[in-house]
Amino acid sequence: xxxxxxxxxxxxxxxxxxxxxxxxxxxxxxxxxxxxxxxxxxxxxxxxxxxxxxxxxxxxxxxxxxxxxxxxxxxxxxxxxxxxxxxxxxxxxxxxxxxxxxxxxxxxxxxxxxxxxxxxxxxxxxxxxxxxxxxxxxxxxxxxxxxxxxxxxxxxxxxxxxxxxxxxxxxxxxxxxxxxxxxxxxxxxxxxxxxxxxxxxxxxxxxxxxxxxxxxxxxxxxxxxxxxxxxxxxxxxxxxxxxxxxxxxxxxxxxxxxxxxxxxxxxxxxxxxxxxxxxxxxxxxxxxxxxxxxxxxxxxxxxxxxxxxxxxxxxxxxxxxxxxxxxxxxxxxxxxxxxxxxxxxxxxxxxxxxxxxxxxxxxxxxxxxxxxxxxxxxxxxxxxxxxxxxxxxxxxxxxxxxxxxxxxxxxxxxxxxxxxxxxxxxxxxxxxxxxxxxxxxxxxxxxxxxxxxxxxxxxxxxxxxxxxxxxxxxxxxxxxxxxxxxxxxxxxxxxxxxxxxxxxxxxxxxxxxxxxxxxxxxxxxxxxxxxxxxxxxxxxxxxxxxxxxxxxxxxxxxxxxxxxxxxxxxxxxxxxxxxxxxxxxxxxxxxxxxxxxxxxxxxxxxxxxxxxxxxxxxxxxxxxxxx
Numbered sequence: 001x002x003x004x005x006x007x008x009x010x011x012x013x014x015x016x017x018x019x020x021x022x023x024x025x026x027x028x029x030x031x032x033x034x035x036x037x038x039x040x041x042x043x044x045x046x047x048x049x050x051x052x053x054x055x056x057x058x059x060x061x062x063x064x065x066x067x068x069x070x071x072x073x074x075x076x077x078x079x080x081x082x083x084x085x086x087x088x089x090x091x092x093x094x095x096x097x098x099x100x101x102x103x104x105x106x107x108x109x110x111x112x113x114x115x116x117x118x119x120x121x122x123x124x125x126x127x128x129x130x131x132x133x134x135x136x137x138x139x140x141x142x143x144x145x146x147x148x149x150x151x152x153x154x155x156x157x158x159x160x161x162x163x164x165x166x167x168x169x170x171x172x173x174x175x176x177x178x179x180x181x182x183x184x185x186x187x188x189x190x191x192x193x194x195x196x197x198x199x200x201x202x203x204x205x206x207x208x209x210x211x212x213x214x215x216x217x218x219x220x221x222x223x224x225x226x227x228x229x230x231x232x233x234x235x236x237x238x239x240x241x242x243x244x245x246x247x248x249x250x251x252x253x254x255x256x257x258x259x260x261x262x263x264x265x266x267x268x269x270x271x272x273x274x275x276x277x278x279x280x281x282x283x284x285x286x287x288x289x290x291x292x293x294x295x296x297x298x299x300x301x302x303x304x305x306x307x308x309x310x311x312x313x314x315x316x317x318x319x320x321x322x323x324x325x326x327x328x329x330x331x332x333x334x335x336x337x338x339x340x341x342x343x344x345x346x347x348x349x350x351x352x353x354x355x356x357x358x359x360x361x362x363x364x365x366x367x368x369x370x371x372x373x374x375x376x377x378x379x380x381x382x383x384x385x386x387x388x389x390x391x392x393x394x395x396x397x398x399x400x401x402x403x404x405x406x407x408x409x410x411x412x413x414x415x416x417x418x419x420x421x422x423x424x425x426x427x428x429x430x431x432x433x434x435x436x437x438x439x440x441x442x443x444x445x446x447x448x449x450x451x452x453x454x455x456x457x458x459x460x461x462x463x464x465x466x467x468x469x470x471x472x473x474x475x476x477x478x479x480x481x482x483x484x485x486x487x488x489x490x491x492x493x494x495x496x497x498x499x500x501x502x503x504x505x506x507x508x509x510x511x512x513x514x515x516x517x518x519x520x521x522x523x524x525x526x527x528x529x530x531x532x533x534x535x536x537x538x539x540x541x542x543x544x545x546x547x548x549x550x551x552x553x554x555x556x557x558x559x560x561x562x563x564x565x566x567x568x569x570x571x572x573x574x575x576x577x578x579x580x581x582x583x584x585x586x587x588x589x590x591x592x593x594x595x596x597x598x599x600x601x602x603x604x605x606x607x608x609x610x611x612x613x614x615x616x617x618x619x620x621x622x623x624x625x626x627x
Contacts, residue, residue: 001062002026008047009067014040019071020081022089023064027464027478028471030089032060032293035078037329039069054294060093068468075332076339083306089472095295097271097287097307105132105283106144108153108200113189114161114182115196116154117144124311131203132275132283148178150214150236151199154192155179204277204315211237251279251354257320259355260304261362263370264297270370271304272362277318286365288373297325305333309340317341322350322359383535384427390536391482394528395521397508401482402426406543407456407495408486409439409448410551419452420551423480424543435475436554446494449485453498461503479507484543488513488527489520496522512544571617573610581605582614593618 019039023032023046036042046067050058072078086094107120111127119141124130144155154161156171156179164170164183174181182192218233251257259274268290275283287307295303301323309317317340327333330347337345350356388400404424411417419437423430437452459476471477485495492511499507510528511520517537518527530537574582585603586592592600592614601611 002065004047004050004061004064007064007066009043011040011044014043014069015071016040017071018073018075018078019069020078020085021067021069022085023060023091023093024066024068024468025063026065028466028468029478030085030091030472031064032091032093033082033085033089035075035082037075037078039071043067043069056093056292056294060293063093066468075329076336079306079332079336083310086306087310093292095269095289095291095293095300095303097289097304105130106203107131108196108203110193110196110200112158114154114192116156117147117196117199118155119144129200130316131200145178147199147202148173151195151202152178152180153195153199154182156183204282251276251358253279255279255320256318257322257355258308258318259322259350259359259362260301260308260324261359261366262297262300262304262324263363263366264300265370267291268370268373269300270366270373271300272366272369273308274358274362275318276358284362284365286369288369298327301325302327302329302333305337309337312340314340314342317345319343319345321345321347322355323347324349324359324363384539387427387535387539390530390534391539394519394530394536395482395508395510397481399481401480401508403478403480404482404484404539404543405480406484406486406547407449407452408544408547408551409445409452410548410555411439411448416555417448418551418554419448420547420554421452421456422543422547422550424539424546427539429546434550436550445487446491449491450494450498453483453495454502457499457502457504457507479504481508483507483509484540484547485509485511486514486544486548487511487520488518489524492520492522510540512540517541571614573613578605578610589618 016038018035018037020033020035021039021043022030025031034042046053046057046061050062053061070081072081086096090096105120106117108117108129108131109115109127110129111125120128120130148155152173155173156164160171161183164174164181168184170179170181170184170186173179174184174186180187180192180195182189187195214233214237218230218237221227221230221233255276256278257276259276261272263270268288270289271287273285274281275285285308287304291300305321305323317337319341321334321337326347326349334345334347337347350359388402391397392400402425404427406422406424408420409417410420417439419439421435421437423433425433435456437455439448439451456476457479459474460479463471463474463477464479466474466477483495483499485491488511492509495509495511499505499509509522512518513520513527517530517532519530519537519540520527530540581603582592582600583589586595595615597608597611597615600606600614601608603611606614
């Protein structure tokens with residue numbers, strides 16, 4: 001623990017202007033990010049008598065070892081910079097909302113040549129229009145199936161599209177008129193893009209112009225006695241009505257608003273939002289969060305809106321945002337949202353009427369989410385704490401191993417050898433921290449492990465000397481409290497020697513032997529036997545198995561790549577373009593080997609000099625090549 005007085009900046013050196021501040025731990029990792037209207041006034045609050053601080057604030061300032069700040073021009077800039085840094089650094093003491101489940105979106109890929117409609121989850125991609133989120137994926141698929149009757153936009157994967165283009169024949173959806181089949185030229189690229197734009201228009205809740213056009217088409221066809229065309233227009237109208245009817249009408253037509261609800265207590269919170277477009281519920285979403293910083297309901301609303309709109313496109317932000325509590329700096333928030341939307345945004349607390357009723361329904365959803373989260377969290381947190389406590393006691397560590405790294409080696413009879421490093425923090429896998437190592441072939445496992453550990457911890461020693469801002473983007477800047485290797489006493493002793501040679505003797509090392517799941521400590525003749533049902537053993541097994549899985553994944557990728565390597569790739573002067581041209585011209589490597597220098601020189605882009613080099617290389621005439 002650090003004494004906050006040891007790094008307290010002189011009061012006169014702190015500016016009184018708006019800004020954003022960062023607390024860092026002794027390793028340079030950002031542990032907290034905050035914004036302030038006056039940096040001097042806000043930072044002074046952190047350096048009072050620690051006994052007077054909130055317990056979680058006290059934990060933060062005693063974990064940190066330095067503080068720095070950046071001055072901005074106004075509070076809106078401070079809000080934006082704070083949100084950016086929280087996303088960038090993922091500080092352990094900041095409230096960070098996360099989805100209580102993986103909500104599916106209906107997406108239209110406007111960034112493709114022929115846009116397609118599909119169900120998507122996860123991070124958003126540039127150039128893709130998203131609608132939702134929706135509670136159920138099957139409901140989206142039913143909507144899409146109905147929508148394709150009215151607007152037959154592409155839905156197939158890129159591979160299916162390319163196959164149809166090559167064969168000149170559309171897929172099944174093209175034959176049953178649920179795809180306009182741009183792959184075979186039934187519709188031009190421009191007309192298909194316009195079709196996709198109309199899909200986006202309908203999904204956004206505006207189907208009036210399309211209904212008007214289809215109605216006009218149906219009547220005109222009926223007057224011409226073209227009853228087949230009239231029937232098709234009628235069916236498309238019915239499909240469109242069915243799509244629009246799926247979204248419940250809750251407010252007056254033309255109303256666009258987002259209604260947020262929050263269930264908040266001392267240690268955790270849950271939030272919910274209804275996205276209402278044109279009076280209909282177009283989507284909903286929920287979040288859950290542990291609260292490592294002491295925020296009240298109004299402060300939680302600020303964090304919630306930052307999470308909801310921080311990465312949103314302008315058209316996703318409605319003109320009205322309804323919240324359960326109005327923050328003190330709501331004027332700053334509305335100015336920020338108005339800037340993102342490019343038009344005015346208002347914010348208020350619904351007091352009566354349909355909007356208040358909908359907010360009450362959303363609050364009920366948030367209450368249910370929080371109750372489910374508490375049940376799961378109580379079990380999960382207790383289990384993880386018990387595992388770390390058991391490990392600390394069984395291995396005689398000075399502190400619980402909050403960061404564990406495990407290493408494994410994978411190869412096929414000494415070829416395509418790779419090493420893996422996986423990271424668990426607070427007994428949870430932290431996949432962005434995983435690393436892969438390529439190793440020269442024909443190196444035994446012990447030597448390979450020596451190389452991997454040496455490379456990792458030499459990089460740590462180098463990067464630990466970097467300035468804090470550079471250390472944030474470094475790949476190996478933070479050390480573990482415990483290193484786990486796959487193997488018994490010989491492997492763990494070798495790992496211990498490697499760490500001592502590199503110069504990090506204070507990092508604990510253990511080995512986990514597969515046969516009897518024994519835990520080996522360097523220098524001990526007998527293993528530590530953890531009870532079969534212990535959470536500590538289960539944690540070590542999960543860490544070891546994850547390292548093994550990650551190593552095999554990397555090894556398979558490397559092996560697959562090596563199997564695609566052609567003899568031509570080793571010929572000087574022959575790159576991917578020339579190699580492809582040669583193989584295309586002759587049909588196979590075997591036929592190319594039978595060709596003469598003159599025949600090879602006839603391939604476009606291959607001159608006589610390169611042809612002679614290829615001819616000699618494929619026949620293994622090394623002496624001639626050297627000449």
